[in-house]
Amino acid sequence: MPMSRxxxxxxxKRLRERWTDPAFATARDSLLEQAETALAADLRPVGEAGGWGHAFHCPDHVxxxxxxxxxxxxxxxxxxxKLWQGEDFDGGWRCALNGRIMGGIQACATVVAAVGPEAGDRRLAYPREILLDYAERYPNLPPSGRWAGKGKITGQGLEExxxxxxxxxVYDAIRxxxxxxxRTMIETGLLRGxxxxxxxxxxGKIHNIECWQLSALAHLGVILDDDDLIALAVDGETGLTAQFAEGILDDGWWAEGSPTYHYYMLSGALAAAAALRERRPAFLETRGLRDMLLTPLSMIRSDFSLPxxxxGWNSIAFPYGLAQYAGHYEQGYGLWPDPRFAEVLAACYAQxxxxxxxxxxxxxxxxxxxAAPAAWPLKTVHPTSGYAILADDHRYLLLKYGPHGGGHGHPDKLQLDLWADGVRLAPDAGSPAYTSPLQGPxxxxxxxHNTVLLDQTSQPEAEGTLINFRDPAEHPYGLAEASVTWPEDPDAVAGRQGSWLREPRRTHVPAYAGAELRRSVLWTADYFVDLVRVEAPxxxxxDLAWHHRGVLLGRDDLxxxxxxxxxxxYAILSEVHRLAPQDQEWQLSWEVEGVTTxxxxxDPEGTEVITATTPGNPPAEPQSTVLRRAHGRAARFGAVIETSRGPGRIDAVEWEDRGETLIVSVRLPDRTDSWTLPASGVAT
Incomplete structure (x- = not known):
């Protein structure tokens, strides 16, 4: 009976043909180098169970x-x-050891798959010896870990x-x-274990971790020719089919509200699709799976990055941040030969x-x-995930208003992320390693985040609504306007993502019970107007926070x-100053990487304007923070924001407060724009 592969x-066949093709020499040589490095290091498993991989990080520098x-x-x-010690670090080291061993034997096994016996005895012997070693150890290793399940080789079900x-x-390549x-030893001792x-x-929940565990079970089911395992992985109540049906939102994004976790879940999903393509070919047509590769392209910035x-690891926000996911598009092309995937790869490799x-x-x-396309079509509203984008050929502003995002969500309704001329200016910082001491506080x-908080307390979970949107490419000016209202009784509100929110964090915060936050952004080719309106019970x-990378340009009245x-x-803020007492109008500037904001x-009468230094991401990179603090049951904050390389175009900004209406006039060399910012209703 043929073995299931x-x-x-x-x-x-393609692997063996391309192994000698000069066009693929870089990929071949890289695998050969990894294999030789692994053979030279000759790493071997240790007797103890592994720990959590994230623990093997410096807490200071992440x-x-x-x-x-x-x-x-x-x-x-x-x-x-600096030297760090303790069981968490040692367990993280053991997890890193097992990961390095796995990377090495995968490279050796790929060489074996490509050239067969010509790979040499050691390239076959090393992965064979390692799998047999783990097969002998695995049944006796105790489960370990305290974060989202347990592992044995590692310290978490996900990492396992x-x-x-x-x-x-590896086993598939050398079996x-x-x-x-x-084969009997490896299958019974390791794979069955x-x-x-x-x-x-x-x-039993909709979650990226569950997707990875189910993907692993699908691989094990195929390699062990076990239909029951495959059925559990694919058809279970919260199997892969259910994960995709509920976890992939209608606009194509994974439900955690993070491009990083979108791709991370997709890593496991693509692996499962590849493993199942012969045993379950219909799985490749599962709703949303293929399109998950296309969705990020509809929100991409001109430097091939995403907020x-x-x-989310902030590497995705750096220039060509999407290039780190080139392997997804290689794999995707093999499953669904879509020419758009090839164009993505051309863009990745061209730079x-x-x-x-x-x-x-x-x-x-x-x-x-x-060839890579000159530009990627931008979808300006992603309604289910809650992203509204105002952009032109050199600026990109994201207004985030959607679902919380489960356990990986942040309390940041109606925050802004500003990018211009290839530079992250006022970004969402994302997340450093989970062991960073900055995670909690x-x-x-x-x-x-660049948004509002009441009573010096973080926002409870909520979901906002997009009220108005005008694409600046289709109108004289752009408009993105969203609001969020917190319920008076959080327990009365059911999340719309079903099992995704079966671990509800219904936080009762009196300051937010019935509170409403509304943010309106008016967009022109030269600047944008930001209007924030707050009503509290x-x-x-x-407090309205604004975090900007780089240097706050000189003010002598701090x-x-x-x-x-x-x-x-609030104790995180350092070098705290305030603007000298003034009227309601003020102006600040920043410079970073040649771009000035x-x-x-x-501000409302009596607002205190506080400046400070806070950690960015990475935390070792400080950022400038401005805190606009008003007091009361209502507040209206207005701002005009311009970015440029070199001198800006705005000559002056004038404000007129008419009580219920705020008028702002922006004077430029060739015109003066006047905007009406009401206490309620639509800004024009």
Whole structure:
């Protein structure tokens, strides 16, 4: 009976043909180098269970610690050389060890799959020995971990699933060259053990972790020729089919509200699709799966980046941040040969990203005659996820108003993320490593975002609504206007994402009970107007935060503040000053990477304007923070914001407060614009 395989015959044929093709030499040589590095290091498993991978980071600088294969009792930070010790770090080191071993044996196994016996004895022997070693150890390793399930090789069910997929692919590549005894040992000791453990870790919710665990079970089901495992992975009550049906929103984004987690979940989903393409070919047509590769392209900035919303690594927001996901499009092209995937790859590789990985050799397109498009069509409103975008050829502003995003969501309704001329100016910081000491008091708090908080307390979970939108490409000026109203009784509101929110965080915060926040952005080719209106159920401090990278340009009227923070979040602010007492109007400027931002503001009477320094992302990069603090049951904050390289075009900004209406006039060399900003209703 033929063995059930993860790699198809066509895939193996393409891998072997391209192995000697000069056009794919970079991918081949990279795999050969990884294999040789692994053989030289000859890393071996240790007897103890692994820990949580995120724990192997420096808490101060939020970077991975230096990996010493000898497993020292102390672990060095690569930034300042500080040594860290303790079981969390040691467990993280063991997880890193097992990850490095897996990366090495995967490279060796791919070489074996590409060239067969010509790969050499050691390239086959090393992965064989490692799989047998793990097969002997796995049944006796205790489950370990305290974050979202347990692992044995690792310290978490998620990390165990990722590791298991690698083990399946290694076994698939070398199985033909193993003895019957070796195959029996690996299948019974390791693969069956992984299947049993990961089945126990399923928690029955719509979640990226569940997708990875189900993907691993699908791989194990295929490699072990086990239809029951495949059925559990695909058809279970919260199996992969249900995950996609509920977790992929109608606008194509994964429900966690984070481009990073969109791609992370997609990593496991694509792996499952590839594993199942012969056993369950209809799985490739599952609703939303293929289009998950296209959705991010509809929100992409001109430098091939995306905002790092919610729990998202900020690398996606750097120039060509999407290039780190080239492997997804190589794999996607092999599953669905869409020419748009080839264009994405052409864009990735044109700017210098090397074309590497097995997927490029075995699944990706021939890019000889493929060119990246000059621009990607922008979808300005993503209604289910709650993204509204105002953009032109050099600026991009995101207004975020949608669902919270489950456990990876941030309390940041109606926040702005500003980018211009290839530079992150006032960005959503995303998230550093989860072991960062800033996670609780700062990253996951409203104050670290460009939005409003009441009574010096973070926003409870909520979902906003887009009220008005005008695309500036189709109208004389652009408009994005959204609002959010918090219920008086949070327990009376049911989330619309079903099992995604079965762990509700219904926080009762009196300051927000019935409160309403409305934000309107008017967009022109030269600047934009930002109007924020707040109504609270009682008199409270109303803080509007603005965080900008780079340097706050000189003001000689900043006064030191006797800063007495009410909690650990406000204690993060350092170098706290305030603008000297003034009328309701003021102006500040910042400069970063050659781009200047100028902000002209109008605040409610009695507003205190506080400046401070706060951590950015990475935390070692400080940012400038402005806090506009009013008091009362209502507030209206206005601002005109201009960005430019070199001198700006605005000559003057004049405000006229008519009580219920605020008039702002913006004088430019060739015209004067006048805007009406009402206390309620639509700004014009």
């Amino acid at each position: 993860l790699r198809t015959d066509d895939e193996l 970077v991975p610690l230096e990996f010493d294969p000898s497993g020292p009792p102390q672990h060095r930070c690569p930034v300042d050389g 699933a990722v590791w298991a997929i690698g083990a399946c692919r 033909d060259q193993l003895s019957d005894a070796d 992984l299947a049993a453990h990961l089945t126990d870790q399923l928690f 790092a919303t919610n729990d 210098g990203t090397p074309r590497t990985g097995e997927a490029a050799l075995a699944l990706g397109p021939d890019l000889t005659d493929v 700062w990253i996951r708090q409203t104050l670290s 009682q008199e409270v401090p109303i 006064e030191p503040v006797d800063w007495r923070p009410p909690d650990e979040t 100028r902000l002209w503001a109008h």
